[in-house]
Amino acid sequence: AAAAISAAAADAEAAGLWTQIKAEARRDAEAEPALASYLYSTILSHSSLERSISFHLGNKLCSSTLLSTLLYDLFLNTFTSDPSLRNATVADLRAARVRDPACISFSHCLLNYKGFLAIQAHRISHKLWTQSRKPLALALHSRISDVFAVDIHPAAKIGKGILLDHATGVVVGETAVIGNNVSILHHVTLGGTGKACGDRHPKIGDGCLIGAGATILGNVKIGAGAKVGAGSVVLIDVPPRATAVGNPARLVGGKEKPTIHDE
Amino acid sequence: AAAAISAAAADAEAAGLWTQIKAEARRDAEAEPALASYLYSTILSHSSLERSISFHLGNKLCSSTLLSTLLYDLFLNTFTSDPSLRNATVADLRAARVRDPACISFSHCLLNYKGFLAIQAHRISHKLWTQSRKPLALALHSRISDVFAVDIHPAAKIGKGILLDHATGVVVGETAVIGNNVSILHHVTLGGTGKACGDRHPKIGDGCLIGAGATILGNVKIGAGAKVGAGSVVLIDVPPRATAVGNPARLVGGKEKPTIHDE
Amino acid sequence: AAAAISAAAADAEAAGLWTQIKAEARRDAEAEPALASYLYSTILSHSSLERSISFHLGNKLCSSTLLSTLLYDLFLNTFTSDPSLRNATVADLRAARVRDPACISFSHCLLNYKGFLAIQAHRISHKLWTQSRKPLALALHSRISDVFAVDIHPAAKIGKGILLDHATGVVVGETAVIGNNVSILHHVTLGGTGKACGDRHPKIGDGCLIGAGATILGNVKIGAGAKVGAGSVVLIDVPPRATAVGNPARLVGGKEKPTIHDE
Incomplete structure (x- = not known):
């Protein structure tokens, strides 16, 4: 009922x-x-x-x-x-x-x-x-x-409430997973490192924001509410509500005390 | 007359x-x-x-x-x-x-x-x-x-004598302004930081050269004749005829003594 | 015969x-x-x-x-x-x-x-x-x-056994040369620095792997079997079987002792 x-x-x-x-x-x-x-x-x-x-x-x-x-x-x-x-x-x-x-x-x-x-x-x-x-x-x-x-592989799992802003150049690999209420800017790659087969693409938590041109590679986990800065190259897990920026990306505030934002 | x-x-x-x-x-x-x-x-x-x-x-x-x-x-x-x-x-x-x-x-x-x-x-x-x-x-x-x-928003103001070289992937936001005689390579973003509404996009002066894949975000001012290196992520003003490179972009020669080129 | x-x-x-x-x-x-x-x-x-x-x-x-x-x-x-x-x-x-x-x-x-x-x-x-x-x-x-x-200029010379994976946004300039058995990911640029005319684009050796979003500029030589990391901006020669990463790209292991991989 x-x-x-x-x-x-x-x-x-x-x-x-x-x-x-x-x-x-x-x-x-x-x-x-x-x-x-x-x-x-x-x-x-x-x-x-x-x-x-x-x-x-x-x-x-x-x-x-x-x-x-x-x-x-x-x-x-x-x-x-x-x-x-x-x-x-x-x-x-x-x-x-x-x-x-x-x-x-x-x-x-x-x-x-x-x-x-x-x-x-x-x-x-x-x-x-x-x-x-x-x-x-x-x-x-x-x-x-x-x-x-x-370019989103048909096997990729994507939630709802998704904003692909501008969208040109977005690439999402076969084993990627994107949660709900995620915003992804143009030129973002959720790709593989080229070294692995099988489950080899990123997992993006609910409510994440991925900036323009960010490249996230490998079976890494971007926690719920996390942010990835424009142009970043992310090869590591990002904790929930943390922010990663740079090439290679580092957590703002460092690995021990990452800056956590509420929203 | x-x-x-x-x-x-x-x-x-x-x-x-x-x-x-x-x-x-x-x-x-x-x-x-x-x-x-x-x-x-x-x-x-x-x-x-x-x-x-x-x-x-x-x-x-x-x-x-x-x-x-x-x-x-x-x-x-x-x-x-x-x-x-x-x-x-x-x-x-x-x-x-x-x-x-x-x-x-x-x-x-x-x-x-x-x-x-x-x-x-x-x-x-x-x-x-x-x-x-x-x-x-x-x-x-x-x-x-x-x-x-x-992807150029219809509201964006663009001068004349513009070269969009290769052009694929260029994104220009709603409140961006581009002067005259500007050269912009492919994959360049003149975007917002996601934090502001209203006037939120870059202003590019006359005669600038913006390299491939450069991402310029926010209501920043790129002065006349300035250059932005390929792959740079620019979140700051760039003085006239100065050069910014890197992620995040810094002025070549530093903020105090930026290298100014004549042309 | x-x-x-x-x-x-x-x-x-x-x-x-x-x-x-x-x-x-x-x-x-x-x-x-x-x-x-x-x-x-x-x-x-x-x-x-x-x-x-x-x-x-x-x-x-x-x-x-x-x-x-x-x-x-x-x-x-x-x-x-x-x-x-x-x-x-x-x-x-x-x-x-x-x-x-x-x-x-x-x-x-x-x-x-x-x-x-x-x-x-x-x-x-x-x-x-x-x-x-x-x-x-x-x-x-x-x-x-x-x-x-x-966007590959008709004059560019490209070998065989090429994989352009995903491919969106690839730009290859007029005097670029790509060897055999090369893999190139999406958003890769083999471009010019804007300073030179004539022979002004990269030369990619056999068996190279160029990661997503890499920007290689100028008449530089990427040696056979070399790898270029995703999001790198390469303005230098890369020796055979070496790896270059970062913006600006540096050789992994340094210029004196670059890490050489066999494959």
Whole structure:
């Protein structure tokens, strides 16, 4: 019963957000006739957030050999089969709106943020990967990397409430894990050291902030709420709520007395 | 009267450059029949530099929902409404030709340099932004980031004579300002620290050179003629004609006696 | 006679690899009907590896003004005219399969690895460059940079058995040389210092490993088997089998006693 109530609440939240997105699109279409047709086809003609995203992503990721209609059906079927995907989408939209001062509306994020779109497409490729549909997951992975310059291996596990800000150049390896409410700037690598096979990529805790161009390598643990400075090269564990900066990265305040921030 | 003379001189300069670009394209079409149709449609069939760029950019940035004809009209109307845009384009073409040893002709830059094309499209999105046509400016911003992997917020103010060399991965935030005759290499970030709202991005003076992968964060001032080394992470002001290198960046020669170069 | 035997052996190796790729594609098409049409058009309908790659690359790199049929003919003619290109392709496929733990099949690399595809397209643009077909080589260069975010100047000389892992953001300058069996991660720059003209870019020896985000600038020599750490900024020669890390990069073990690794 609790699960049913929770599911109903999530449905209501998504429906409310979708109503708001449509209102934003209607307002923008009226103010800017040049965009009316675009906004109609991407948002206003659709009956749900999932349909709108499936259409928009299908158009972005299709090619002359991988047709948009095939991708639209695939995306919508996957959203329909697993409501947690839609809930994660809602959390990502809220994350962008709250955490990015340049995000002026939900529809702006939905239509224009390549980081948001890449994450939604990744979640579908991850679902396919867990269903052992690896060739399809990898074809999708490749299209995401071509179109958005965001390269997330389909096996990587990513939470919800994620902000991939700017997003260009983000690389996330096969055995990486990213928690909830994480913000990752552009050019961030969660990679391997090249020395190990198997479980070889970073684990990022809830609420972390990873600055632009940070390179985190190996099966290291970045604790919940930790921060990694821009341009850092991190080869060590970072404790919860600590900050690591530099190349090679060191903890601010040192290993014995790292500066811990509350937030 | 002085303004009219100056405008006439700018028109004459643009016309002369356009004549040269067409001569280059004619020569290349003769030498390489495989490119004849391409060069005809992108350059030789057009009556002005603005029309050629509007056509080329419209084709590059269009999508199945944002049509090339809509973009062509938008770009050409914007160029026509503000001659300073065309003058900036001319200055950018000259900058690439003079400063980049790999730039073998003006038509090469016009057709092939994603940094040049991204800057031209940015100027149009910036113009739309200042006209309060934000949804259209942001849709264009998003297409520029998808197609060229160059992410410049429409509100960012950029001078003329700009060389974005290689350009992939450049990120420029909302309140950043870039002067005239600036050269910026690929993977450069002019970003925020994440701690501030409002005016939170770098100000780059005239004639600066920002090396590949440099990350400049916060509302800091990079003085005219300063240089920032490749891979630097800059969180401080840099005096005019000084050089900053390293992570975190320090002034070469120290804060008290920074090395000042004349050029 | 020895050359004829060697050519026959290379043909046999390519034919064997192509048979394996077709078998992989047939297996995937059966397991995943959604991909059947895609796999038929990209692999199963073709009679050779060169034809398949020419078709796939032509589709990826075409635009509304540079048609896929023109590119297909250009690529296939170039492959046919110089068998060493096909042999390099075979070596690159084997390199990805052996060195990248995430590469699960040859067809996966052929279809999905933007680094692999960018290198194949570069070899064709390099061939055109050496034939003085510079405008066509540069048009291709530009499309590779747009589509894959990989920017390799057509004049750059690159060996075989190359792995460009992830590949986004790689920049290789005009006078750079890369040996055989080199692995280069994403965001790597082989660039100039901006101070020199002429021969101004790095020379990378056989078997080197260049980590993610490394920036190597100037006409420096990275000796055979050397390693460059992620995020390093290298402005100096690195001896064979030595390791350089940091910003600015220093040799591990120092200049007098650099750590030399055998492999």
